Amino acid sequence: MVEFTLWDIVxxxxxxxxxxxxxxxVAFIGGGIVGLLMLFARIGGGRAVKALIAGYVQVFxxxxxxxxxxxxxxxxxxxxxxxxxxxAAAVCLTLYASAFLAEIWRGCVDSVPRGxxxxxxxxxxxxxxxxxxxxxxxxxxxxxxxxxxxxxxxIKGTALASIIGFVELTKAAQMITNATFKPFVxxxxxxxxxxxxxxxxxxxxxxLEMRLAVSGx
Amino acid sequence: xxQTFLRALFAALSLSSVAAMSGGAAAQNALDDIMKGKEIKIxxxxxxxxYGFVGTDLKPQGLDVEMANYIGAKLGVKTELVPVTxxxxxxYLQTKKADLVISTLGKNPDRExxxxxxxxxxxxxxxxxxxxxxxxxxxxDLAGKSxxxxxxAIEDGELTKLVPATADVKRFEDNNATVSAFVSGQTVLLATxxxxxxxxxxxxxxxxxxxxxxxxxxxxxxxxxxGEDKLRLKVNEIIADAKKSGDLDKMAQKWLGRPAxxxxx
Numbered sequence: 001m002v003e004f005t006l007w008d009i010v011x012x013x014x015x016x017x018x019x020x021x022x023x024x025x026v027a028f029i030g031g032g033i034v035g036l037l038m039l040f041a042r043i044g045g046g047r048a049v050k051a052l053i054a055g056y057v058q059v060f061x062x063x064x065x066x067x068x069x070x071x072x073x074x075x076x077x078x079x080x081x082x083x084x085x086x087x088a089a090a091v092c093l094t095l096y097a098s099a100f101l102a103e104i105w106r107g108c109v110d111s112v113p114r115g116x117x118x119x120x121x122x123x124x125x126x127x128x129x130x131x132x133x134x135x136x137x138x139x140x141x142x143x144x145x146x147x148x149x150x151x152x153x154x155i156k157g158t159a160l161a162s163i164i165g166f167v168e169l170t171k172a173a174q175m176i177t178n179a180t181f182k183p184f185v186x187x188x189x190x191x192x193x194x195x196x197x198x199x200x201x202x203x204x205x206x207x208l209e210m211r212l213a214v215s216g217x
Numbered sequence: 218x219x220q221t222f223l224r225a226l227f228a229a230l231s232l233s234s235v236a237a238m239s240g241g242a243a244a245q246n247a248l249d250d251i252m253k254g255k256e257i258k259i260x261x262x263x264x265x266x267x268y269g270f271v272g273t274d275l276k277p278q279g280l281d282v283e284m285a286n287y288i289g290a291k292l293g294v295k296t297e298l299v300p301v302t303x304x305x306x307x308x309y310l311q312t313k314k315a316d317l318v319i320s321t322l323g324k325n326p327d328r329e330x331x332x333x334x335x336x337x338x339x340x341x342x343x344x345x346x347x348x349x350x351x352x353x354x355x356x357x358d359l360a361g362k363s364x365x366x367x368x369x370a371i372e373d374g375e376l377t378k379l380v381p382a383t384a385d386v387k388r389f390e391d392n393n394a395t396v397s398a399f400v401s402g403q404t405v406l407l408a409t410x411x412x413x414x415x416x417x418x419x420x421x422x423x424x425x426x427x428x429x430x431x432x433x434x435x436x437x438x439x440x441x442x443x444g445e446d447k448l449r450l451k452v453n454e455i456i457a458d459a460k461k462s463g464d465l466d467k468m469a470q471k472w473l474g475r476p477a478x479x480x481x482x
Contacts, residue, residue: 003273004273005273008273012273012274012275015275016275070305070308074305074308074309074311074312074314077312077313077314078311078312082313082314162302163302163304163305164305165299165300165301167275167300172275174264174391174393174394175263175264175270175271175275175300176271176275177393177397178263178264178265178266178270178271178392178393178396179266179270179271179272181396181400181416181417181420181421183393183397183400183401184401
């Protein structure tokens with residue numbers, strides 16, 4: 001049998017953590033862009049557009065990410081459309097994150113009192129100007145905490161991508177555990193890795209919130 | 218929950234791939250494609266020592282991995298190893314993301330409905346293991362005891378058939394979770410393959426684990442997509458030759474510590 005030293009375990013998990021980071025970044029950027037577009041469409045769009053986006057959000061919030069990954073990777077291939085693991089993961093994480101972010105941000109925009117819209121309109125601002133100068137700055141501040149909370153979930157959620165063959169942090173840990181039979185050591189190191197990824201983001205968001213709270217007064 | 222969903226999805230996938238096949242979309246061209254592309258994609262386990270597990274460089278090794286490379290070499294093509302788990306290895310095959318599955322795959326009627334099998338290439342048996350001070354002589358003795366098993370594995374099916382209703386069967390996603398549960402004392406007994414148990418025992422001599430009850434003798438077969446007869450027959454030829462030349466015995470001896478023995482075709 002192979003013998004893993006603690007350094008071997010940490011080193012290999014560190015290498016695998018690159019995938020966790022890469023998948024998270026894809027989810028953040030893709031989800032952020034698509035989520036923002038959907039937010040705008042939902043605020044400014046007609047009844048049909050709103051219903052369409054609400055449906056989209058319900059579908060992706062109401063089904064597990066694991067199933068979405070599985071269906072896009074294997075389901076499309078079964079229908080004769082081969083997708084690479086990367087494409088499948090990028091598409092799924094983008095769809096999944098955008099649905100949640102669109103909904104979180106819509107709530108934040110809704111929480112800005114209606115009077116702010118009316119006041120902005122009364123001084124002659126166009127719709128885009130109302131959004132840009134009055135609503136989004138206020139909504140943005142409210143959005144920081146729930147957005148970061150969700151992003152931290154996404155980082156941990158990337159572990160699900162192992163079903164379509166990604167050897168990211170969690171999957172690598174499983175493989176190493178099976179070669180070493182030292183689950184406690186391996187999973188403790190994994191937990192530390194996840195913490196090291198998630199904690200700085202939470203910390204940074206706290207800082208940001210505090211700074212914005214002061215400047216807003 | 219998650220597992221029920223997965224099961225349903227597998228079923229849906231098998232149906233759709235059967236539909237695709239009956240529509241003539243999947244002709245028997247896997248072997249030609251492999252020879253043309255000079256590459257064969259073979260699904261192997263990475264969580265199942267000594268059949269497939271990782272070294273300190275996270276590269277797969279083991280009996281299944283060696284067999285995969287052996288077949289690639291005999292075909293004269295490059296072998297691309299595709300790491301799979303016991304839950305997703307059949308979808309990989311059905312959706313042509315792998316040409317062959319060499320992943321301690323046992324043959325059962327449910328699986329035969331959705332994929333085809335070559336001749337057997339290595340021996341395997343599943344059993345129940347437990348500490349020396351726990352008395353298990355027959356299936357009836359399992360009553361009231363907790364047993365860890367990997368969901369969807371052959372031993373899961375066998376165990377389900379014979380356990381008394383009062384036994385507490387705890388199912389886990391992969392072998393590593395199953396073994397971890399047993400080693401950490403979450404369950405009293407462990408239902409698994411002999412090789413996994415052998416490793417676990419060697420690593421944890423303090424648990425004084427022993428063999429309790431045979432679940433099933435089930436040699437491993439290579440999985441081929443349904444209807445790919447040309448590829449299947451070619452692989453069968455390679456296996457028959459390897460059996461004759463003693464290569465299969467050598468591989469089994471190297472990884473399992475015993476010859477391949479008499480394997481069914």
